[in-house]
Amino acid sequence: MRIVRTVEGLREALTPARREGRTIGLVPTMGALHDGHLSLVHCAHEQCDVVVVSLFVNPAQFNERGDLDHYPRDERRDAETAAQAGTDVLFAPSVEEVYPTGFATTVEVLGVTERLEGAARGAAHFRGVSTVVAKLLCMTLPDVAYFGQKDAQQVVVIRRLARDLNLPVRIEALPTVRERDGLAMSSRNALLSADERARALALPAALDAARALAANGERSTRRLLDAARAALRPFDVEPEYLELVEPDTLEPIDTLTRDALLAIAAPIGEVRLIDNAILTSVASAAPTAVQEPKGDTVATCNA
Numbered sequence: 287m288r289i290v291r292t293v294e295g296l297r298e299a300l301t302p303a304r305r306e307g308r309t310i311g312l313v314p315t316m317g318a319l320h321d322g323h324l325s326l327v328h329c330a331h332e333q334c335d336v337v338v339v340s341l342f343v344n345p346a347q348f349n350e351r352g353d354l355d356h357y358p359r360d361e362r363r364d365a366e367t368a369a370q371a372g373t374d375v376l377f378a379p380s381v382e383e384v385y386p387t388g389f390a391t392t393v394e395v396l397g398v399t400e401r402l403e404g405a406a407r408g409a410a411h412f413r414g415v416s417t418v419v420a421k422l423l424c425m426t427l428p429d430v431a432y433f434g435q436k437d438a439q440q441v442v443v444i445r446r447l448a449r450d451l452n453l454p455v456r457i458e459a460l461p462t463v464r465e466r467d468g469l470a471m472s473s474r475n476a477l478l479s480a481d482e483r484a485r486a487l488a489l490p491a492a493l494d495a496a497r498a499l500a501a502n503g504e505r506s507t508r509r510l511l512d513a514a515r516a517a518l519r520p521f522d523v524e525p526e527y528l529e530l531v532e533p534d535t536l537e538p539i540d541t542l543t544r545d546a547l548l549a550i551a552a553p554i555g556e557v558r559l560i561d562n563a564i565l566t567s568v569a570s571a572a573p574t575a576v577q578e579p580k581g582d583t584v585a586t587c588n589a
């Protein structure tokens with residue numbers, strides 16, 4: 287695996303592959319790599335000839351200075367993990383390389399950025415995400431870029447961005463990888479104390495409660511959200527938001543008549559966690575529909 291730190295170095299590393307018509311897959315990450323990230327790398331490895339993993343803690347998408355300062359970083363360990371997973375090129379640029387003096391351009395996706403994470407974290411968050419992803423796509427020019435459904439709104443935003451800017455890239459979204467007990471893997475989980483780690487199970491518990499009720503035929507958003515909220519209570523967790531929305535537009539829905547996205551964000555002590563699930567309306571569910579297994583640790587590459 288090659289480690290490159292400059293855009294020029296990245297382009298040089300990829301020139302032979304591009305010339306030979308080999309396909310390039312990009313997995314953008316902020317590091318502190320875990321099995322969720324690795325599911326994306328494995329899928330890229332399966333589908334593409336060359337796998338690029340970017341490692342960049344993007345200051346522009348952090349709305350709180352403390353969150354940026356405390357974000358876990360361990361480049362040496364990440365490099366070993368990425369290499370073992372089959373990464374060909376690790377792109378680990380400095381902040382100055384990505385945002386050189388005089389940098390003055392931002393990419394802003396409207397509409398789908400205004401709800402959920404956008405409403406909670408402010409417009410600057412998705413401006414930061416969209417700008418850095420647009421830049422990483424321009425720097426790497428991959429055939430396919432891989433993202434996790436764990437950040438469901440981010441996937442919607444990136445798909446919109448790629449379509450609106452006519453970027454010649456396919457966007458793949460892969461299922462959320464979870465710990466055995468159901469907690470969605472996240473770099474931020476490393477910041478939880480033992481007590482907080484136990485309380486963090488409130489998020490999957492809330493999603494499960496609503497999912498179980500939906501599977502029983504409940505269609506009222508109010509009752510589904512009430513069930514999710516009730517499941518949070520024993521953990522003493524207050525959500526920052528808990529919403530049932532249309533999966534593509536992220537508009538709130540009153541009644542579960544088609545698949546809908548149940549999204550939650552909640553602070554656990556100082557650590558802010560997010561999670562989500564697709565709720566399937568009984569009316570729309572095929573009789574043979576296979577539910578995502580609880581505690582799924584092996585993500586499938588939906589090639």
Ligand code: AMP
Nearest residue numbers: 315316317322433434436437462463471
């Ligand atoms: P991050 O390093 O948190 O910016 O995440 C990099 C990529 O990994 C994003 O596309 C995330 O959605 C994805 N990702 C993070 N956690 C998970 C997870 N538990 N399962 C699947 N993908 C994930």
